[in-house]
Amino acid sequence: MPFHRVAMRFAAFIGVAAVTGLVASGLALPLIHMTGVAAKTSAKAVDNMPLDMDMGELSQTTRILDAHGNLITTLFDQNRSYKPLDQISPNMPKALLAIEDSRFYEHGAMDLKGTLRALLRNSASGSVQGGGSSITQQLVKTTLVYGADTDAERAAAIEKSTARKIRELRYAIWLEENHDKDWILERYLNAAYFGDSAYGVQAAAKHYFNVDAADLSWGQAAMLAGMVKNPTGYDPTDYPDAAIARRDLVIERLIRLGDVSRADGEKLKDADLGLDVQSNRNGCFGSSAEFLCDYALQWLLADESLGATEAERWRLLQTGGLTIRTTLDASFQKAAQKSVSSHVSATNNAVGALAMVEPGTGDVKALAQSRPMGENRRKGESYLNYLVPEKYGDAKGFQAGSTFKVFVGASAIEKGFPLKQQISSPPKRTFNKSSFANCPGEGRFNSEPWPVSNSTTSGPKSLYTGTRESVNTFYAAMEQFTGVCAPYALAQKMGVELTDPGLERVPAFTLGTANVSPLEMAEAYATFGARGKHCDSRPVTEIIGPDGKAIKEYASSCEQVMRTSTADAMNDILRGLLQPGGFGQKLALQVPAAGKTGTINSNMAVWFNGYTPRLATASMIAGADYNGNWVTLNGQRLNGTYIASASGSTVAGPMWADAMRAVDNKVGYQNFVRPGAGVINGKGVKVPKVEGLSVGKASARLKKAGFKPTVGKRVKSHWKAGKVVGTVPGGRALKGATVTLLVSKWHG
Incomplete structure (x- = not known):
């Protein structure tokens, strides 16, 4: 040397x-x-000693932004x-x-x-x-x-x-x-x-x-x-x-x-030091949109294109100096959180949750829940994200009640059932489970009785009145018409993550017995607002690298899952809930809107899912203590308000309305499309006149015309006892439809 x-x-x-x-x-x-x-x-x-060293890339801070480029939070290892x-x-x-x-x-x-x-x-x-x-x-x-x-x-x-x-x-x-x-x-x-x-x-x-x-x-x-x-x-x-x-x-x-x-x-x-110290927030905790931020990160961690393993993906997010552009709209988030917090306190034995999704894009505009992020139970904090599916938030969800009826209603319309065709809907009716068609190759349901009762109104009902009044026996009969498979599959196509057919794809499906999250339901109802086009929920639009170049862009993922005429028909039905005479008339907005209520057994959860053509919002309040047990909302005080008997329209509905009214000027005016006469009235055949005939003769005439006769309740009339006094439906009906015979009690 x-x-x-x-x-x-x-x-x-x-x-x-x-x-x-x-x-x-x-x-x-x-x-x-x-x-x-x-x-x-x-x-x-x-x-x-070694001749060189691996300098590597310096860890850099990732920024998470809202839809307008405002900082939500930062994420870093260093x-x-x-x-x-x-x-x-x-x-x-x-x-x-x-x-x-x-x-x-x-x-x-x-x-x-x-x-x-x-x-x-x-x-x-x-x-x-x-x-x-x-x-x-x-x-x-x-x-x-x-x-x-x-x-x-x-x-x-x-x-x-x-x-x-x-x-x-x-x-x-x-x-x-x-x-x-x-x-x-x-x-x-x-x-x-x-x-x-x-x-x-x-x-x-x-x-x-x-x-x-x-x-x-x-x-x-x-x-x-x-x-x-x-x-x-x-x-x-x-x-x-x-x-x-x-x-x-x-x-x-x-x-x-x-x-x-x-x-x-x-x-x-x-001179003094002239400090202007800024906080170094690391992660979603304490940010203005804790749970949407957390959902966005969990959503990205599931994207295998960002790394071979979840650990690799997390390291990229935490150290890559990325700019993550989310779909969050700060004004919508503020309105949602203000409404949720005003209706349900963090320390109540209940969870208030509200999700906002844009029809036609799937953009998640806001996610708000009453329990803030954290682990202090005395302050009502929780790391469970009740707003999103379990795979993203660890919460198992809650039953959705009658908000599931829309999947059966839309399936019936897809199959050609006229909006104005009536079905007899008594206060109580026992169905045989084997009468409900299952999916092909799945076999029939057991021959067991299924008692169904109404909690609202009864009598002859159409898709208009049966939906707006949430009539259980009407919808059980509708599900006999559609079978269980079609509405189950439609719900999945509309964004509801149903994964256990053995428990979920059953006759009781129409009554909303499956566990779901508010985000799933907002996504599903947004499909109606977009005239049948379903878009997957999207919390992130783009990831930009430290050099300013896009690493990954997330375009809307959308598919037409029903005819536009079907969606238009459901919109026409559901908007009636918010019009004079509807259960939710006090919840009406300044812009055209539609919605559906839901209440589950023992009033443990109540829902109001409402939407305009530009914004869908699912509002849920569920009874839940901090040990993970469901509890009834009845008799509780929610943020100081006593709830004698909870319902979707009176408890979850006002929370929905307060949030929607705060942003309806930002949503803008857009009306629904009126369904055509063919959808409303149907293209069925004329129901034969059978007044005054015996039950046997009337049944034979109906069968000959292609209908399925059944005997309904007895009514007072001027006909002799035992004579047929009319049918439900009357007028026209689909060939093969069930027609109920009304029979006279006595001669008046």
Whole structure:
């Protein structure tokens, strides 16, 4: 090896000894007088070290934005935003070099002059006062610490030993040989830790002064430069006096180096720190949209295109310096949260939840629930996200009650059932489960009785009145017409995540016995608003990399799942609920809207799912204690209001209306499309006249015409007892439809 290389590396080894404290024990001076053999041995030790090091990519902070580009929160392992040197105020590198390595551009990997100065200072004091490490050496140490993946690697990166110093020096030499000084300085400014979770100069500038790194003043730069030696001890938020003293030392160095005049420097010393500290929020907790934020992250973690494993995907999201653009509309979120919080307190034995979805895109505009994110039960906090499907929020959902009737109604319309055709709907009726058709190849249901009772009205009902009045016996009969398979499949196509056919695809399906989330129901009802076009819920539109280029774009995923005429018909039916005479007439908006109520057994959950052509909102209030048990809403006080008997229209409905009314001016006016006469009246055949006939003769005439006769209730009439006095439906009906015979009680 050439002598000059031996000498250079031997000198480096002396510097290593000085920093590691060998000089403090008197070992450095003998080293200076070592023979050439010893020098060659030391050089050989250096030569045996690796030739290069993996610098890797610095971890950067990910920003999560709303639909208008406003910051929701940040996500980071290390709070950092990488900035190239030309986007950093020149004050900052000058201040840093003044205090840490003023000869940086003059020396190589190690500043021999600075190292010898440190050696003498350490020897004089009898202890290690400083190591004289260059910026390059400091960058090496920082890189090794950040890059450690195991406890052993982390321990090796910070151990106090000559071996570590030799290793760092070898890497520093490699850096100087393979990168120019500006690259090293830029990397260091972005890698350094500035305390209080701020990594890199941009994060530090934003955190302490709320300015960009490009705009740092001399005083601000001097304070930050002084912090790198001891980020905790010089943290201005905890130790302002120490931070000022350290800043003034940096300013004095700048004066002596000629970067700042004496007069300007003294003025800088007289000024206060001028802090404008900004919080470093990490994650969704405490943000303005905790549960939509959390849903968006869980949704992205399920995207295998972002990484082979969930751990890889999480690392990308947490360290990749990404910009995640969500579909959140802050004004909608504010309206939703205000409504939910005003109707259900966090500490009630109930959960209020409200989801808003845009028809035609699937964009999730807002998600709000009464229990805020956290683990303090006394404050009513919970990490369960009741708003979204279980795979995204860990909550199992709640039964949806009569809001499921729309799937049967839409299936019946798809099959040609006229909107005005009536069906006899008595207060109570027992159905045989085997009379409900299952999916092909699944076999018939057991021959068991299924008693169904109405909780609202009874009598002859059409799709208009049977839906608006939520008549159970009407819809059980409708499901006999459609079978169970078609509405079950339609619900899935409309966004309801049904995964257990054995429990869900049963005759009771129409009464909403399956567990669902508000987001699923908002997505499903948005399908009607979009005239039969279903769009998957979408919380994220785009991911942008740190270079400003799109990594992934998420387009709307939509499919026409029913005829537009079917959707128009359902809209015409459901808008009646909010019109005069409807159960939800007090919930009407300033714009055309439609909706459906839902209440489950024992009033444990109530729903109101309503929508316009531009916004669908599902409102749910469910009784649930903090031990995971369902409880009735009856007799509870919800945010101070006593609930004697809960229902969808009176409890969940007002929460829906308050949120929707707050944004209906932003939603805008758009009317529904009126269904055609053929859909309303149908294209059936005429029902034969059978008044005055016996039940047997009337039944025979109906069968001959292609109908299925059944005997309904007996009524008072002028006909003799036992004579048929009319049918439901009368007029026209679909061929093959059930026609109910009304029979006279007595001769009037």
